[in-house]
Amino acid sequence: xxxxxxxxxxxxxxxxxxxxxxxxxxxxxxxxxxxxxxxxxxxxxxxxxxxxxxxxxxxxxxxxxxxxxxxxxxxxxxxxxxxxxxxxxxxxxxxxxxxxxxxxxxxxxxxxxxxxxxxxxxxxxxxxxxxxxxxxxxxxxxxxxxxxxxxxxxxxxxxxxxxxxxxxxxxxxxxxxxxxxxxxxxxxxxxxxxxxxx
Amino acid sequence: xxxxxxxxxxxxxxxxxxxxxxxxxxxxxxxxxxxxxxxxxxxxxxxxxxxxxxxxxxxxxxxxxxxxxxxxxxxxxxxxxxxxxxxxxxxxxxxxxxxxxxxxxxxxxxxxxxxxxxxxxxxxxxxxxxxxxxxxxxxxxxxxxxxxxxxxxxxxxxxxxxxxxxxxxxxxxxxxxxxxxxxxxxxxxxxxxxxxxx
Numbered sequence: 001x002x003x004x005x006x007x008x009x010x011x012x013x014x015x016x017x018x019x020x021x022x023x024x025x026x027x028x029x030x031x032x033x034x035x036x037x038x039x040x041x042x043x044x045x046x047x048x049x050x051x052x053x054x055x056x057x058x059x060x061x062x063x064x065x066x067x068x069x070x071x072x073x074x075x076x077x078x079x080x081x082x083x084x085x086x087x088x089x090x091x092x093x094x095x096x097x098x099x100x101x102x103x104x105x106x107x108x109x110x111x112x113x114x115x116x117x118x119x120x121x122x123x124x125x126x127x128x129x130x131x132x133x134x135x136x137x138x139x140x141x142x143x144x145x146x147x148x149x150x151x152x153x154x155x156x157x158x159x160x161x162x163x164x165x166x167x168x169x170x171x172x173x174x175x176x177x178x179x180x181x182x183x184x185x186x187x188x189x190x191x192x193x194x195x196x197x198x
Numbered sequence: 199x200x201x202x203x204x205x206x207x208x209x210x211x212x213x214x215x216x217x218x219x220x221x222x223x224x225x226x227x228x229x230x231x232x233x234x235x236x237x238x239x240x241x242x243x244x245x246x247x248x249x250x251x252x253x254x255x256x257x258x259x260x261x262x263x264x265x266x267x268x269x270x271x272x273x274x275x276x277x278x279x280x281x282x283x284x285x286x287x288x289x290x291x292x293x294x295x296x297x298x299x300x301x302x303x304x305x306x307x308x309x310x311x312x313x314x315x316x317x318x319x320x321x322x323x324x325x326x327x328x329x330x331x332x333x334x335x336x337x338x339x340x341x342x343x344x345x346x347x348x349x350x351x352x353x354x355x356x357x358x359x360x361x362x363x364x365x366x367x368x369x370x371x372x373x374x375x376x377x378x379x380x381x382x383x384x385x386x387x388x389x390x391x392x393x394x395x396x
Contacts, residue, residue: 048294048335048336048338048339049294049297049298049335061283063283063286063287063290064290064294065289065290065293065294065297066293067289067293068286068287068289068290068292068293069286071286071289072282072283072285072286072289075282084270084273085259085261085270087270088261088266088267088269088270089261089266091263091265091266091269091270092261092262092263092266094266094293095263095264095265095266095292095293095296096246096247096262096263098293098296098297099247099263099296099297099300099301100247102297103297103301137246137247138246140246141246
């Protein structure tokens with residue numbers, strides 16, 4: 001398989017982390033998160049959103065959206081619960097991640113750490129407030145349990161871990177979030193875990 | 199079941215539309231999309247994002263995120279494909295909807311039509327540009343096929359239909375989108391279809 005990848009992207013990391021857990025082999029083609037001028041040429045026809053990760057399967061079929069990719073490959077493995085309602089709760093967290101978490105935490109991290117033309121500070125701080133709201137919700141959930149769904153590590157944890165564990169790169173402070181801190185350490189102890197740099 | 203609902207919300211409409219197709223009975227509790235001051239009291243403890251739709255099942259368990267809810271109830275019905283890869287493509291479109299479509303088209307519609315304190319016009323127009331990018335991607339996909347995944351109507355169509363069919367209420371012009379126009383009419387002809395007002 002071929003993964004159109006950006007190494008620093010938390011969305012791509014979700015896929016790489018699950019593939020590491022599952023021992024799935026694949027090739028990578030690296031795309032820049034800063035200079036996106038070649039996206040239409042490379043990803044046009046593959047992904048309507050022109051984003052990474054985009055995954056080309058061995059038979060040539062193409063799958064996009066990080067959370068759709070990890071959901072596809074987690075099926076039938078220990079990383080997706082067997083119970084139908086728990087599966088729905090996993091999806092609830094995946095949609096929460098893409099709507100309430102990633103647009104705030106990932107965007108602020110990008111502006112602070114990678115962008116060559118970040119928006120005005122006022123706009124960054126407004127976005128940062130949304131990131132803290134998402135962290136508040138995550139902290140509340142993790143105060144009651146070790147992992148987000150059921151009693152074990154699933155793709156819900158992988159999806160939320162991806163940008164939470166690098167939130168410090170967007171100057172988010174996690175000192176006030178002890179349950180998140182313990183959970184981050186718990187995820188990093190899972191068998192087959194690899195860091196975002198891998 | 200009890201659906202915490204806002205009648206004008208496209209996200210809530212997705213659930214109501216699927217339930218109408220499936221003949222599923224439920225009760226509703228209406229929440230305002232403008233005055234959200236009672237959200238923590240009503241939805242706190244039920245939904246970390248404090249948003250509608252939030253669905254309380256008959257056994258008291260709670261499910262949130264519109265696309266997670268319709269995915270849960272579509273399983274085993276004609277509204278979710280049986281093929282595993284097609285199921286993944288449905289999820290790809292559901293995540294596209296929540297990341298690239300809804301935040302632009304739904305927010306602009308809200309500001310234009312419902313909000314008592316919309317942002318400056320410049321911000322609305324910047325957001326509108328993102329909405330047209332999503333419509334461009336949708337038009338390209340629907341130029342090649344009648345429905346978004348496979349050859350039949352699925353929850354991918356329901357999810358994208360919800361805010362596309364009321365984009366005009368956000369002053370989006372759909373004249374340049376003939377494939378979307380034909381698809382909107384196709385969706386409205388499906389058995390059991392109900393309008394957003396129902």
